[in-house]
Amino acid sequence: MTGGPDLTVVDAASAPAADAARVDADAVVDQLVDRAARASRVWGATSAAGRATALRLVADALDDSAGSLISIAMRETNLLEGRLKGELARTTFQLRFFADELEAGQLSQATIDHADVNWPMGAPRPDLRRHLVAVGPALVFAASNFPFAFSVAGGDTASALAAGCPVIVKAHSGHVELSVATAAVVTTALRAVGAPEGTFALVTGTENGRRALLHPALKAASFTGSIAGGRALFDLAASREEPIPFFGELGSVNPVFVTRAAADTRATEIAAGFLAAVAGSSGQLCTKPGVLVVPAGSPLLAELQEIQQLETHRLLNARIESGFERSLEWLHGNPKLTTLAHADGTPAGARGLSLYSTDANTFLEHAAELAEEHFGPAAVVVTYNDEVDQVRILREFAGQLTVSVFGEEADTAIESVRELVQLAQEKAGRVLWNQWSTGVSVTYAQQHGGPYPATTAPATTSVGAAAVFRFLRPVAYQGFPEALLPDGLKEANPLGIPRRVDGAVGVTR
């Protein structure tokens, strides 16, 4: 790892849409995407083992630079050191996790059908072999609230690189210095491992992001952010002469339902867990529980007022702060809501937790406005008298990343609880029982996604092993000679990967 990175950062923050600087910036963005398209053939054809090595080198380089990256991140985002350290560890784990999946042959879904003249379809079956290949250059719109895990070297970048796609990251304006520093680490590592120039690039500025999204050579885009911003970009991606997939994670309220039995048995524990989940990272998580549905008259309500000791910290940046200011004004002034508890922020400059409450009937009448997401440490508590109201309340929600239910063993046999769980599965990508939604483990079975507006692509996930599949597409080879087949599909299985052969799963011969 000698030599400085050859990193092109296009910064058009100061270039309005129509001036000369904009024209220059357009040309540079176009060059970056063209370069990514050229790199695509080489990076996409790099062996899984080669890509795994690259991902591990990037992870090692990030770990090596942890001290300086975290100190920049603390300064730019106000997030606390412990949280950022954990987030970086998660980020490098993710890169290594995908490297393991690549080496295990889990990402190519190799499937082989030998020719069969007696194939019962009524016509002979030719020799057909199918696997997944990289879709081509991908554009990653970084998020504000996870400066590592959902930013420059985060899950989307790791997924796309693992798939064999060159990546152009549109940096989030909230942590540009960190983005440039992270991109330098990534670029140096990729260069050290021999990845082609153009495998990775960074741009800043809204106009540069739009420009890259509309470039004909771009083949996919991902995004984590607001509903308004994500929808605008989704519409752009769909409007292209060649529409491309847009994997947007937009917004989620993550409602939590507490059965009467659970509220009776575990009021203190559930209240404490909820408060910690809302206050964590000062409420700036896409999986923050924004609505808690509890039985009226439960001791839980009193427990929820114990919020003065909860630690929060300054919000990510001035834009998010003013957005949260507007949220609080709206919540505070809303006649359908009562202030349940409000804490002044400590330390200075931090926003304290704010909880508002309403009853089931009011919520059901005004669900369109009361089931909105508020980014920051605030949440709405809804009280119900009739257990079945929980189902009615959940029905009012649009697509969600998560829905959580807190219940007792005996509840699992109650029809309304079973219906609540069934409905939760229709509304969300992840359903939790007696757990909080804020942790999102990087593992094989994770599903971080959900019906719109949680995401624009409910069949996909942005966390976990399956995240890589967003950047792959299948190709079948018919009647191919061994010499022209990709290694993963050769008869002799030189890579020793598990394949589906004539319908039988997991064949490694």
Added chain:
Amino acid sequence: MTGGPDLTVVDAASAPAADAARVDADAVVDQLVDRAARASRVWGATSAAGRATALRLVADALDDSAGSLISIAMRETNLLEGRLKGELARTTFQLRFFADELEAGQLSQATIDHADVNWPMGAPRPDLRRHLVAVGPALVFAASNFPFAFSVAGGDTASALAAGCPVIVKAHSGHVELSVATAAVVTTALRAVGAPEGTFALVTGTENGRRALLHPALKAASFTGSIAGGRALFDLAASREEPIPFFGELGSVNPVFVTRAAADTRATEIAAGFLAAVAGSSGQLCTKPGVLVVPAGSPLLAELQEIQQLETHRLLNARIESGFERSLEWLHGNPKLTTLAHADGTPAGARGLSLYSTDANTFLEHAAELAEEHFGPAAVVVTYNDEVDQVRILREFAGQLTVSVFGEEADTAIESVRELVQLAQEKAGRVLWNQWSTGVSVTYAQQHGGPYPATTAPATTSVGAAAVFRFLRPVAYQGFPEALLPDGLKEANPLGIPRRVDGAVGVTR
């Protein structure tokens, strides 16, 4: 199977967009989608074994009705009896194939991660279990050219029903009587097996299709047809308040490249195969080879003129006939093309084969117009002098369903051939070696799809085992008690399906 089908056919062919009949039709379409949404919870929760039984019963019922269905199809589509018999056999095979996949547990992708306090991410891993669930009501726009296999009970319907999605078919105007008859068979069979009312419905008329596509309860749509029609519907699907996936198969030229060695060795065989592929079904296949690229001066060119004996038949309908008329006029009058061969149609009313030729340089200069699809028995032959021109020619093509290469053993070591194959894989979903693209086997490794405009969703296929995944989305269950888990994810694996457990693949314990 007693009792008549309860089949609602909405026929708005005679209802203009603004009149009273249109208002009535809108209400009926809305009711059908609402009914499908209600059916969705029951059908989606029906066990894989139950859905398999239903698919088999539909297949059996279609076979039982083969005689009458085929005679209606012959009358409505002009397709020949042998072809239609084969197509129906393929259609019922497909239903049974998906039934087998359901019973083998191949469609749920069950993945289990047990809780692990030492999970190396840096935070304990909760118990997470993920599988695929039905997306909800699906709308299938039937194709004109496969009145069975890509129509009412075709691959899209079979895929969606297998996934657990209720289906509304928008009948193709080219075979409405057959569509109604097929829908009656499907409805009766589904009712006999106890599928809920609303699991299947049929509508006719463009406006009814649009209305259903825009209904908020609809969750996915599929389409096989023209680029213009498919793009308009794709745009509608993307414009919804909740955008939904639109799996459109639009258009493909399926170019075929013949190396000099192959042309020298197998001129007669290749010419005969090409002519048969262009003439089959009177050229009305999405996989018809529309461009053949051959060495200049090859004996193949003379062989291609032997087309008088090729049998064709009348085109599908008047609309397609007039479209093909326009194609012929354009091809015939184009100064960049020479008529290579033209056959009068036999029998009467049939269109004979028409072949046009040009050279590589002319093609490269005017690729935008010369690489267009012509639906019917016509094709363009391009001659090259330099072997490398094949790569240059392929570069000019947009996304394709298929690209085929005819070569000799020795060609597999030639750089330009290897580059041609590599480029073919970038352009298409299926690449063939010494085989014709027109047959599309229903099997595990099939990929019938490709980059836009071949399809609007290149990561998916409309034929083969993976076609079902278009209508599924993942859900993860975190910390769930056994009593609330779906059977496929219970610890004891009561369904005995293969699952990924803690990273290990194919575990059936």
